[in-house]
Amino acid sequence: MISILLVDDHPMLRQGVAQLIELEEGLMVVGQAGSGEEALHLAAQLDPDMVLLDLNMQGMNGIATLQALREQGFNACVMVFTVSDQHDDVVAALRAGADGYLLKDTEPEVLLQSIKAASQGQPVFSPQLARVLASGVRDQKADSAERMGELTGREAQILQCIAQGKTNKRIARELAIAEATVKVHVKNTLKKLGLRSRVEAAVWVLENRVFE
Amino acid sequence: MISILLVDDHPMLRQGVAQLIELEEGLMVVGQAGSGEEALHLAAQLDPDMVLLDLNMQGMNGIATLQALREQGFNACVMVFTVSDQHDDVVAALRAGADGYLLKDTEPEVLLQSIKAASQGQPVFSPQLARVLASGVRDQKADSAERMGELTGREAQILQCIAQGKTNKRIARELAIAEATVKVHVKNTLKKLGLRSRVEAAVWVLENRVFE
DNA sequence: TGAAAACTACCACCAAGGGAGTAGTGCGGC
DNA sequence: GCCGCACTACTCCCTTGGTGGTAGTTTTCA
Numbered sequence: 001m002i003s004i005l006l007v008d009d010h011p012m013l014r015q016g017v018a019q020l021i022e023l024e025e026g027l028m029v030v031g032q033a034g035s036g037e038e039a040l041h042l043a044a045q046l047d048p049d050m051v052l053l054d055l056n057m058q059g060m061n062g063i064a065t066l067q068a069l070r071e072q073g074f075n076a077c078v079m080v081f082t083v084s085d086q087h088d089d090v091v092a093a094l095r096a097g098a099d100g101y102l103l104k105d106t107e108p109e110v111l112l113q114s115i116k117a118a119s120q121g122q123p124v125f126s127p128q129l130a131r132v133l134a135s136g137v138r139d140q141k142a143d144s145a146e147r148m149g150e151l152t153g154r155e156a157q158i159l160q161c162i163a164q165g166k167t168n169k170r171i172a173r174e175l176a177i178a179e180a181t182v183k184v185h186v187k188n189t190l191k192k193l194g195l196r197s198r199v200e201a202a203v204w205v206l207e208n209r210v211f212e
Numbered sequence: 213m214i215s216i217l218l219v220d221d222h223p224m225l226r227q228g229v230a231q232l233i234e235l236e237e238g239l240m241v242v243g244q245a246g247s248g249e250e251a252l253h254l255a256a257q258l259d260p261d262m263v264l265l266d267l268n269m270q271g272m273n274g275i276a277t278l279q280a281l282r283e284q285g286f287n288a289c290v291m292v293f294t295v296s297d298q299h300d301d302v303v304a305a306l307r308a309g310a311d312g313y314l315l316k317d318t319e320p321e322v323l324l325q326s327i328k329a330a331s332q333g334q335p336v337f338s339p340q341l342a343r344v345l346a347s348g349v350r351d352q353k354a355d356s357a358e359r360m361g362e363l364t365g366r367e368a369q370i371l372q373c374i375a376q377g378k379t380n381k382r383i384a385r386e387l388a389i390a391e392a393t394v395k396v397h398v399k400n401t402l403k404k405l406g407l408r409s410r411v412e413a414a415v416w417v418l419e420n421r422v423f424e
Numbered sequence: 425t426g427a428a429a430a431c432t433a434c435c436a437c438c439a440a441g442g443g444a445g446t447a448g449t450g451c452g453g454c
Numbered sequence: 455g456c457c458g459c460a461c462t463a464c465t466c467c468c469t470t471g472g473t474g475g476t477a478g479t480t481t482t483c484a
Contacts, residue, residue, distance in 0.1 A: 075381070075384060075385050075391070076385075076388075077385070077388070097382075097385070099385065099386070119388070120388070123386070152459085152460060152461080153460085154460075154461065154462095155460095162411070163415065164415065165407075165408075165409065165411045165412035165414075165415040165416075167409065167411075167440070167441090168440070168441070168442095169287070169439095169440080170309075172287065173287050173288075173289070173309075173311065174311070174335070176289070176331070176332065177461085177462070177463085178462075178463055178464080179287075179440095180462090180463060180464060180465085181461075181462055181463060181464090183441075183442065183443090184461090184462080184463085185461090186441080186442075187441095187442060187443065187444090190442085195377075196377075197377065197379065197441080197442085197470090198411055198441075198442090199374070199377045199410055199411050199414050200377035202377075202411050202414050202415055202418075203375065203376065203377040203414055203418065204377075206414075206415065206418040206419065207418065364429085364430060364431085365430090366430075366431065366432095367430095379470070379471090380470075380471070380472095381470080389431085389432070389433090390432075390433060390434080392432090392433060392434060392435085393431075393432055393433060393434095395471075395472065395473090396431090396432080396433085397431085398471080398472075399471095399472060399473065399474095402472080408472095409440090409471080409472085410471075410472090
């Protein structure tokens with residue numbers, strides 16, 4: 001039995017979705033929130049298996065709510081359920097820790113199946129987003145490649161070390177500089193490339209054959 | 213001026229090397245240790261730019277000394293200087309944090325140049341070790357590939373996530389398990405593959421096209 | 425059916441990574 | 455000369471990663 005928290009500032013829509021879900025075997029609505037603040041409270045209190053989250057809400061919007069949820073340690077599945085198919089919204093949702101992104105014009109049957117799939121840990125997206133997602137990925141890679149040219153010599157050197165699996169301490173020793181300095185270069189490199197960790201940096205370097 | 217600490221349990225040999233070094237412009241012997249324990253003490257006290265370290269010593273051997281040096285926060289260059297060209301010794305020294313590995317039959321002129329090169333952060337190895345090092349790398353890779361088969365399904369799944377740059381938290385969310393559990397699988401995976409960090413794991417997966 | 429292996433979870437602990445900010449030095453260009 | 459940039463180094467602070475150990479549950483297989 002999958003317990004679900006609905007978050008949307010339209011009571012009517014919540015009601016419709018809740019009815020749909022309740023009729024389905026194995027799914028159960030354990031709570032409904034009409035705002036981000038309420039969602040945070042109910043998520044902590046009810047600890048549902050999944051949150052179905054609208055983006056366009058008055059006050060605290062969906063992205064902010066999602067970020068706050070993750071910050072307060074909520075690790076269960078969060079599915080964005082919204083009308084927006086805008087590139088920025090999709091990217092922001094994924095960055096904030098969304099596990100899926102469904103548009104509101106999704107067929108009821110598909111919505112139910114998607115909820116089940118997502119609760120298994122499978123990432124779920126509306127097919128209409130394929131183009132957006134693909135371009136998003138492409139943009140990101142193009143961005144990184146472009147920004148690669150902005151790296152200083154030292155930063156490129158350190159990026160190469162990261163892609164060899166070296167630790168900051170080891171890099172510091174090999175380049176004969178302080179570990180704190182290495183960290184600065186790592187931080188600036190990650191920022192310039194739009195990456196979030198040294199692992200992502202290593203993956204990016206190897207996948208794009210940057211130093212070959 | 214590069215300050216050097218000599219560590220060897222043969223006073224005669226220390227004397228010879230010290231004399232050689234002192235005659236060279238830009239190099240200076242600031243201390244000599246006849247045992248691992250003494251080396252630890254002197255390294256902390258003198259904070260030299262480089263340690264020239266013998267492996268075959270009575271009592272605390274060179275590898276143990278090197279490990280202890282690194283553990284007590286000694287980050288400067290350590291060059292192993294020994295008679296052993298054994299595969300295991302070379303690998304152990306590198307694992308323990310050696311920056312170079314020279315055999316004692318190295319020409320004096322080469323030794324001096326190597327010291328200078330190493331102090332610039334350049335890794336230095338006797339040419340005779342090329343074969344050993346190459347086979348060492350090959351062995352390690354073969355080992356990993358072999359042990360890959362020993363991974364459980366879950367471990368392989370998590371390894372794949374690591375190679376995509378995902379954090380433990382994100383993996384936990386996607387697989388719908390606790391982060392602590394992810395850590396367990398990561399730990400076991402690293403151990404089985406003989407790797408030391410998730411970055412090394414990511415590099416290994418990508419370089420060997422494990423999931424393709 | 426009983427043992428082994430895999431999977432799960434939690435704890436405590438320490439090492440490593442990363443953000444944000446401050447600041448000194450050296451170098452090339454205007 | 456001064457400006458900007460790269461490089462270096464440091465501090466404080468927090469998150470993430472990794473190891474060790476214990477232990478309960480399911481799956482698999484002999």
